[in-house]
Amino acid sequence: MSLLEIQDLSVVYEPRGAVPTHAVKHANLTLEQGEFVGLVGESGSGKSTLGFAVTRLAKAPARISAGRIVFDGTDIAHLDAEELRVQRRGGFAMVLQSGMNALNPVRTIAHHFGDIFAAHGHVPKGRRRQRAVELLDKVQLPSTVLDRYPGELSGGMRQRVSIALALSLEPRLMVFDEPTTALDVLVQHAVMDTIRELQAAEGFTAVLISHDLGVVLESAERVVVMHDGEIVEDGASRQIFSAPAHPYTQMLLSHYADPRAEVVELPGFERKAPAAAATRGAEDGAARTGAREGRAAAHDAIVVDHVSKVYPPPRRGEKAVTAVDDVSFRLEPGAAMALVGQSGSGKSTIAKMVTGVERPTSGTVTFGDLRVDRLRRRQLKTLHADVQMVFQDPYSALNPLHTVEYTLTRPVENFTGLKGEAARERVLELLETVGLTPVEQYAAKLPHQLSGGQRQRVVVARALASDPQVLIADEPVSMLDVSLRAGVLSLLEDLRADLGVSLLYITHDLLSARVVTDQIMVLHHGKVVESGGTTQVLRFPEDAYTTQLLDAIPQPARRFSDGAAS
């Protein structure tokens, strides 16, 4: 008998006063004991909904509308709350995406274990602490963690704790919902290793839900692909990797590439020749609604010279934090440079200093004649006409109450002085530039009516309102589905090639850095450990840290290449 049989399962979202949506449509899936299965799809594919339904955690407005979930011979789709609760021990467990928030902030880790042991009574009182230590050891955490509060642990440690907690149920099925997405790149890699080792050692059936086909292909034996609520493909990882049958799987796979490869291509993305900055001169500027009026037409480089940023100690008695340590670089007009590194490497602090939001502790930042590190409030406006930011999260970067037109009209009025009909014309022109056509329709929309990719285009359009010379993009595509990424990256590329906008591209994603930038700087603890041509640095890294970052990227190709050869 199979461990889990999902038969004709449908899940529907029925929000009050809104049209119901069918998140999972007639899914059929059978899992055997000890399998490691990956469940892949983009946002809205229904993969998480399926995961929550299988572990019976789906809450209103979600509802299982049809089908059976047979776990070890029992249909759990229609169990009542208490029967279900008892089933969870020795049954099915779940590790949530945001493991950071999966722990109760006001209870110690020992309490968390204690609550589970008490709820199921499967570990006698005297042995509980010892058992918790054993479980922590399995996820490679020391026993000292027990007396800590969640707030005192790092993100990776918290995710390990939640894995240990889920494990304490002695489950036969474990569902991991994007277990590493919220974590730092290097930590992601380590946590995935732990999950793989645990699965092999404990022999539970694992379902790994992820948007990242690379992660899944590297870990799972079998891959299930979901699209639009339906399971579109189900096969062995090797087969999915080498010969995907469904066009959707093929599309997902085509967006996956190794940044170390000789030639890297992303579908829908085309590299253009670097813009000759000088060609975009007076005539070009004059033709464009006078946005540049009164400003120098010439393009300037951003020069960062021996810049450091030291923050005061977070708490008394601790050391001061050096976020950026003696960094120098020059961003030429029309050039694209990547700043890469894990979180805390100082890359966002550099962005803040270049935009004048933070002042460096020492060193200088200059843009043309402007001393960015010395600007006062009013001069900042001058700087921001030329240097603009694109933020990571398009979902929170737009005010949900305002239309796209309103969002864009404000900066247009502020920076160009255009009013009324002229401002509106400029707004429509911006929408045209970022490819949101028909422009009239998009102008009238509210953020929630747009997809993530479209929202990010609006954010880019907003940054373009002042007709800037420099765009600083802080992880502009990391929140987007792969199928949308290429579009936004192409947009940045077009801006650079056609308008001569230079690009400072901040990311932890080496693949996108490889395709959109020429120059790269690798940051570690605020220091530049390696810099140079992007292709050169990524293909032949010299610093150990760069290699570490590259190794953290899932490499299904490596896993399957030996097999393919033999």
Add this chain to the structure above:
Amino acid sequence: MRYALRKLGLLVLTLWAAVTLNFVIPRLMPGSPADAAIAKLAQNGPVTPSVQAAIEAQLGVPGGSIWDQYVTYLNNVIHLDFGVSYTFFPQQVSELVAGALPWTLIMVGAVTVVAFVLGTLIGIGAAWKRGTWMDSLPTVAGSFLSAFPYFWTALLIVFFLGYVLGWFPTSGAYSATAVPNLSWEFLGDVLYHAALPAVTILITSLGGWILGMRNTMINTLGDDYVTFAEANGLRGRTVAIRYAARNAILPNLTGFGMALGGVVGGSLLVEQVFAYPGVGYLLFNAVTNQDFPLMQALFLMITVSVLLANFLVEILYGVLDPRTRR
């Protein structure tokens, strides 16, 4: 522990600042109580210097340098000596306050705590069973009742329960014939007299606590640690209390601190309507009779009680939320 000591240090500092402000502000006002009294007398004819000196002596208008005054004042405050009341001459202000304070603390204070506890419990139940009658009944009733103005509810209750039906006494803290002592009989009498004002305060403040707790708990119920606790098969009661409610109560503590701090000063209307001999009643008399020493003492007490309540809540925060302890 270090957290508590730090907060204690802060409390002492703010107390000193409050006491000093209480000294400085009246001295920044033009004129003095003596001037006011003399001006009143002057309407009836000329005031001789000896009368003026007598009034000033009687009112205790301070002499000496400002520094001497400050030192004397601080010394007096420490010894709880606030001078003599004008209205209830020759009673000491401290005696008057000491007589009124217990009634307010017992009646208003206890009701505030009860309202908070009860409202929070009902709020927990409403959030846990959201969408059912256990949610809609208290939330609708709560918002309805708390929309009533305080004094209006008080008037309605006095009129119907006290006057028309005559079930409860309409004024005083105990019967005129009762002798204050520690007997059950007297205690019953006190409770009987406190019933109407207490019910008024309960009715008007309960709704706010219910809604506040329900709304924050609905938020925490959506948090990942609650979902994860359910995924781990914890019992419903554990999830509701130790996970959802335990976190939801934290933001409500601030409101509780403010309500506690307002106990001493905020009972004015209710005590007035029910002629309850508490601090609010005393304050009302002090203000209407321009009884400056009494007012000054009461204002100081109101400030101090707000500070103490805040201190208490901060310590409570420290106990309940490990994140604040660092």
